Amino acid sequence: MKLLTTALFLCIVMSSVFAQKDTLKTEDKKEEIQFDEHGQRIFDDVKERKGIKYRFIPLPSYEPSTKWGINIINVLTYYPSKGDLVSPPSSSAIFGNITTNGSMLGGINQRLFLNEDTWRLTGMALFGKINQNMTLSENPIAEDPVYENARISSNMTYISVMAERKVYDRLYAGVGYIYSGRRMEGRDDRSTELLQANSFSEATEGFSGLKYVATWDNRDNINYPYKGVRALVSMEQMLGDNAPNIYYADYRQFFTLGNNVSNILAIHGTGRFISSDAPRSFWSNYGRSGANVQRGYEVGKYMDRNLISMEAEYRKETPWLNHKLGFIGAVGMGKVFGDGNDANNLSNKFKDAPWLPTVAIGARYRVMAYERLNVKVDYAVGKDGGVVYFGITEAF
Numbered sequence: 001m002k003l004l005t006t007a008l009f010l011c012i013v014m015s016s017v018f019a020q021k022d023t024l025k026t027e028d029k030k031e032e033i034q035f036d037e038h039g040q041r042i043f044d045d046v047k048e049r050k051g052i053k054y055r056f057i058p059l060p061s062y063e064p065s066t067k068w069g070i071n072i073i074n075v076l077t078y079y080p081s082k083g084d085l086v087s088p089p090s091s092s093a094i095f096g097n098i099t100t101n102g103s104m105l106g107g108i109n110q111r112l113f114l115n116e117d118t119w120r121l122t123g124m125a126l127f128g129k130i131n132q133n134m135t136l137s138e139n140p141i142a143e144d145p146v147y148e149n150a151r152i153s154s155n156m157t158y159i160s161v162m163a164e165r166k167v168y169d170r171l172y173a174g175v176g177y178i179y180s181g182r183r184m185e186g187r188d189d190r191s192t193e194l195l196q197a198n199s200f201s202e203a204t205e206g207f208s209g210l211k212y213v214a215t216w217d218n219r220d221n222i223n224y225p226y227k228g229v230r231a232l233v234s235m236e237q238m239l240g241d242n243a244p245n246i247y248y249a250d251y252r253q254f255f256t257l258g259n260n261v262s263n264i265l266a267i268h269g270t271g272r273f274i275s276s277d278a279p280r281s282f283w284s285n286y287g288r289s290g291a292n293v294q295r296g297y298e299v300g301k302y303m304d305r306n307l308i309s310m311e312a313e314y315r316k317e318t319p320w321l322n323h324k325l326g327f328i329g330a331v332g333m334g335k336v337f338g339d340g341n342d343a344n345n346l347s348n349k350f351k352d353a354p355w356l357p358t359v360a361i362g363a364r365y366r367v368m369a370y371e372r373l374n375v376k377v378d379y380a381v382g383k384d385g386g387v388v389y390f391g392i393t394e395a396f
Helices: 002-018 189-197 343-352
Strands: 053-063 067-078 090-099 104-114 119-137 147-168 171-186 205-217 228-238 245-256 263-274 306-317 325-337 356-368 373-382 385-392
Touching: 053 090, 053 356, 053 373, 053 385, 067 385, 119 171, 119 189, 147 189, 147 205, 171 189, 171 228, 325 343, 325 373
Parallel strands: none
Antiparallel strands: 053 067, 067 090, 090 104, 104 119, 119 147, 147 171, 171 205, 205 228, 228 245, 245 263, 263 306, 306 325, 325 356, 356 373, 373 385
């Protein structure tokens, strides 16, 4: 089944990629591919930054709870500031997902990089209904609680707009607006009882608020870096009664190995921490929390207030398929854990929470050479089994 899935993925990617026609013709067929002494491909920046490039990318999707499905992605890349040879590619994307268990998700994503990367403006709107399983106990505070699989429908709306400005060297500071609304429903009577026993509200829990962010970013490319660091801290300050505060910390560093960019080591550490008054629907799910995916775990099986994870990934570019095929291998570790009223209680809860290891392998196919934009398939194994991932861009 895994071999069939991988073959299907490659066939879909190839057929979609080779069928595309950019508004700007810069395909390899018309000119010889050249590389510098570090193995990095040489481009004519002025030529590549003219016009608009479009890709229509259909991909399979899979998640243990939502089962198999299909992603439809439409993405435009362009460079809006005239004469700007510094800014990363701006992009506009419309995407949708539908799965065999009735889950549906759709949204838009906008990124603008302006005035030689002085300004970064981003926006996202995400709407959907996700049918999934969640591991819950009828008596979660018991000394030895018995856990069951609850069949849940999660209705969600998420809207975010953000403006960041360079304030010093490669340091950015920004502020934005967010709205996050969620409603959890049981898909059978027993699941509804388990949700109620675990303090999930039957009403929509929606909060709007402000997001503050500070980022150091000196990566040489935002999609597939060969070198550099991205370090981010942020706070989402929701407004209203019982509104949560959500804190993020995220660190990524990229190393070129052997002085050749076909061999990259990438490391990633992240943490998500939520105020003690946060509704349970805002807690962290190991497997997918916010913009980060923790590979190898079913969403809903491991959930608590706080999350940490660490990953290391080796990335290999090859000359195969006209220098478009690559591979990755990764290892990771993380956990979710509760909070307490004092440092000792928090320390004990952290120690008691199980570590969640993962090992992953994957393939990459480059659909935009200058932008280093890839489509991917990963297979990751955690302590409970394996999960397949499809998508565009890297895991981090």
